[in-house]
Amino acid sequence: MSQMLSGMGDEQVDVSSVGTKALTVPHGAVRAEIKVTLADIYMTADKATASSGNGTLVRNESRIDLTANRHQLKDFRFIRAGGTDAKLYVTYFN
DSSP, X not given: OOOOOOEEEEEEEEEOSSSOEEOOOOTTOOEEEEEEESSOEEEESSSOOOBTTBXXXXXXXXXXXXXXXXXXXXXXXXXXXXXXXXXXXXEEEO
């Protein structure tokens, strides 16, 4: 039997070249669905600074489905991959 997920909030994250961005995870959230828009980004999962030399490239218009406990979701970091800022549309679930 599949578990019913409940939405716990949304956020938009502007991703630029100035520092790496983290998610603002609501208490109790264990899943995040993210839509990457406007530009490619780099992502890390261990609080490390995201960059071309350290991170996973995620293409513009991709979707990221993160399932973890609250503290692991907070460990993800994002930075733009090129000269254009990106925007992440994030929805959290319990």
